Amino acid sequence: MEKWKRSARLVDMTKQLMAQPHQLIPLTHFAQKYASAKSSISEDLAIIDEVMSSEGYGTLETVTGAAGGVRYIPQMNLAHAKKVLEELCERLSNPERILAGGFLYMSDLLGDVNLLDKIGHIWATVFAKEKIDVIMTVETKGIPLAYAVAYYLRVPVVIVRYDYRVTEGSVVTVNTITGSSRRIKQLSLSKRSLQEGSRVLIIDDFMKAGGTIRGMIELLGEFNAEVVGVGVMVDSPAEEKLVDSYVSLVNITQVDTKQRQIHVEFGNFLHLEGMKHEEN
């Protein structure tokens, strides 16, 4: 086994850590791969940690002991998150998005992997401290966001279906009333996709009254699963919110179809403990 130089080790370790966020990598893995002493590996990790921290990419978390190792915890500082969401607000307030009925076209944003990557990084920061087993979303538009977060937290995604197919096997179905149109919708989740007692983070693109998310929470009840948190990209005013506690990135306060103006501001993510700490 050839001994690696520090420069090559730093490149390789940075790559491996970044490619597996939140995953514990044993120090012995690095020590064996590079034929290096653990003390050298620890020095390398200190260098990587310093760059990660000072550049605002996140931190390395070291776990000591026999089952110990190191993991990369992606975090985005508040200043950077604000910049990302300012850009999102600006893009959302483009009047060309206004469709018939005051709906907004957002598919371009949900197709933009650079934006999704940043949003995933922000969500992963907000929910970094939670023990999350699974991320749940509902077809279709929530899916890109759910995976963007899942890549940073490295947990699986389950997708709730409006129309379930034969390829889902047995499903559990609940009815929910969508707040805006007051129609009844069915939400189904494959039985084998979620273990009893799972800790679940719900992610979706858009919330008005929150009927769909209310339905997902009920669905989780059927699985005896626990809701760890709810994150929506875009919040929108409603007479009554059916969901008590959620984190929104931006808030569309008004769509004026006559004046062709859209008012967008930051969502409630700003008030979160997790993000506040980052500012200090």
Next chain:
Amino acid sequence: MEKWKRSARLVDMTKQLMAQPHQLIPLTHFAQKYASAKSSISEDLAIIDEVMSSEGYGTLETVTGAAGGVRYIPQMNLAHAKKVLEELCERLSNPERILAGGFLYMSDLLGDVNLLDKIGHIWATVFAKEKIDVIMTVETKGIPLAYAVAYYLRVPVVIVRYDYRVTEGSVVTVNTITGSSRRIKQLSLSKRSLQEGSRVLIIDDFMKAGGTIRGMIELLGEFNAEVVGVGVMVDSPAEEKLVDSYVSLVNITQVDTKQRQIHVEFGNFLHLEGMKHEEN
């Protein structure tokens, strides 16, 4: 501006390059950020390139001239790709996947971000040389795969809908006959989601006769867009294939519901020039 040490530069450059695959980063960006001479930056990049190449992560591509810079081209060598797909074959051949009617449950695989990440890396290798503007898929199961590739190629994703919603704006719709059930399905794509003349990579999870993909190709014709390639994760035998040219990762040759056996083998990706070259 403080001068960065080489060790810190290597960590930061590796992070930046990996986080933006296929994106050209000007050398001046690095030189300014680190207050370093371009010659030092070039030496750093040579170190990173050597690790990337020898470890099979991909390569750095340097573009010279005024508009020049460096980009990370993710590539997976054939040995690694085979290992990933061997694991996929093994997981797919688990008889517990067999559902009524001989369908297979695959949602767990499509929810597994570690697997998706590797599959995205493989597709990005297969299609690395193509000029791709957009990745297209169809709801729901193709979406995680399309984004997995899009993260590596850093191009946007557009999603074809079976039931389009008001939030898509004007849409173009085609009818297609799904080969297996011979039913007519509508495929719709938002008009504003795709520019005329775009070069499009089609990604989907599963193909039997290929009616859905045939429909997507017709839909692209309506946009005067060009199909650069078609990639499916799982291929399955059909009397007649409606798509001439596609790349499959694995091939389910037989589902024996009585004996409860699933036969899975490598798809045609093995015969591709791109992958073959890698082996040498």
